[in-house]
Amino acid sequence: MVLKVSQRGQIPPFIVMDVLRAANRRQAEGKDVLHLELGQPASGAPAGVISAAHQMLDNDLLGYTEAFGILSVRQRISDYYAQLHDVSIDPERIVITTGSSGGFVLAFAAAFDVGDRVAIADPGYPGSRNILLGLGIEPVLVPTGSETRFQPTPELLDKIDGKLDGLIVASPSNPTGTMLGAEELQALSTYCHDRGVRLISDEIYHGITYEQPSLTALRFDENAIAINSFSKYYSMTGWRVGWMVVPADLLRSVECLAQNLFISAPTLSQYGAGAAFDCTDELDANVARYAENRQILLSSLPKAGFDRLAPVDGAFYVYADISSLTNDSEAFCRSMLEDTGVASTPGTDFDQGRGNAYVRFSFSGPTAGVTEAVERLQHWMA
Numbered sequence: 001m002v003l004k005v006s007q008r009g010q011i012p013p014f015i016v017m018d019v020l021r022a023a024n025r026r027q028a029e030g031k032d033v034l035h036l037e038l039g040q041p042a043s044g045a046p047a048g049v050i051s052a053a054h055q056m057l058d059n060d061l062l063g064y065t066e067a068f069g070i071l072s073v074r075q076r077i078s079d080y081y082a083q084l085h086d087v088s089i090d091p092e093r094i095v096i097t098t099g100s101s102g103g104f105v106l107a108f109a110a111a112f113d114v115g116d117r118v119a120i121a122d123p124g125y126p127g128s129r130n131i132l133l134g135l136g137i138e139p140v141l142v143p144t145g146s147e148t149r150f151q152p153t154p155e156l157l158d159k160i161d162g163k164l165d166g167l168i169v170a171s172p173s174n175p176t177g178t179m180l181g182a183e184e185l186q187a188l189s190t191y192c193h194d195r196g197v198r199l200i201s202d203e204i205y206h207g208i209t210y211e212q213p214s215l216t217a218l219r220f221d222e223n224a225i226a227i228n229s230f231s232k233y234y235s236m237t238g239w240r241v242g243w244m245v246v247p248a249d250l251l252r253s254v255e256c257l258a259q260n261l262f263i264s265a266p267t268l269s270q271y272g273a274g275a276a277f278d279c280t281d282e283l284d285a286n287v288a289r290y291a292e293n294r295q296i297l298l299s300s301l302p303k304a305g306f307d308r309l310a311p312v313d314g315a316f317y318v319y320a321d322i323s324s325l326t327n328d329s330e331a332f333c334r335s336m337l338e339d340t341g342v343a344s345t346p347g348t349d350f351d352q353g354r355g356n357a358y359v360r361f362s363f364s365g366p367t368a369g370v371t372e373a374v375e376r377l378q379h380w381m382a
């Protein structure tokens with residue numbers, strides 16, 4: 001008898017995880033791999049986080065916390081907004097989540113119903129698009145290009161047929177690393193406000209910027225949902241902890257969803273996260289390493305033939321247009337891995353329509369690996 005399988009799970013894979021599997025298989029065969037596929041800091045959590053975690057392990061029961069998280073940690077997050085962004089956020093509106101991924105699930109489930117339509121830039125982070133799909137919400141892909149720094153604009157949103165219920169922006173973005181300036185973010189927030197569209201701002205790469213500091217959407221729109229994480233700037237990917245700022249009208253819905261779906265984010269990780277705000281020296285040193293890696297890639301990739309690169313304002317990715325080299329980025333990345341040991345992510349992960357013309361290189365790893373990778377690519381392309 002064939003048993004029923006829900007449509008909900010019939011969503012595209014996260015291709016970078018498939019690439020990682022191929023890269024790991026290669027490593028298991030004794031061949032080397034330079035990991036330029038994963039957006040994962042090469043450094044672990046900062047020392048202050050580790051020692052706070054040791055202390056809590058030894059002294060705390062580590063039971064459940066309330067669904068929104070430990071109040072003192074939420075207060076630290078509120079202080080962060082006051083200090084870095086000059087916005088006052090009531091800690092009661094701050095929710096500690098299981099990574100920003102957990103935040104997406106809560107935010108989308110609380111704000112949208114099945115059949116609602118949410119605009120999102122194409123290319124964009126596949127997780128946001130695919131979580132929407134899994135929840136029965138329609139992702140409305142907004143094709144973007146270098147003319148708008150791969151970011152949505154009111155003009156592009158105007159071209160969409162039919163009503164929109166939400167807009168997701170990400171600045172700095174994955175895969176392009178491009179950012180929205182104050183004017184652009186203001187214009188998008190006014191667009192949303194005037195049309196009753198819920199703005200969701202993915203701010204997970206805040207703190208990793210090279211030209212100008214990142215801006216929170218909360219400065220422009222008190223009804224926006226801001227989603228952030230300890231995974232990237234704070235170097236705590238596997239701790240699975242992030243946070244979200246929720247507007248008043250969604251608070252109780254998010255709380256009921258959080259209580260029932262997750263109970264609470266991991267307690268040890270919440271304590272570690274609280275300590276992360278005191279570790280900025282160590283974390284800024286990581287950003288200095290990303291800046292150095294970025295410089296190496298931006299100067300060397302064009303010499304290897306990757307000469308059409310999106311401007312890398314922030315995050316740790318270079319999104320390269322390879323349309324003059326191939327029309328099959330997945331095959332291109334497979335050959336690159338086989339021939340050179342350099343793992344990269346095909347653009348199809350981020351843009352199902354035009355992704356075959358792009359590849360994403362992550363420079364979150366060690367500088368020696370990035371340097372070695374570009375040397376190998378130069379030989380390979382020659």
Ligand SMILES: Cc1ncc(COP(=O)(O)O)c(C=O)c1O
Binds near residue numbers: 098100101170173174
């Ligand atoms: C733009 C963006 N948002 C969200 C996430 C999810 O991260 P996490 O769940 O670790 O916070 C990622 C991960 O790479 C990302 O690139």
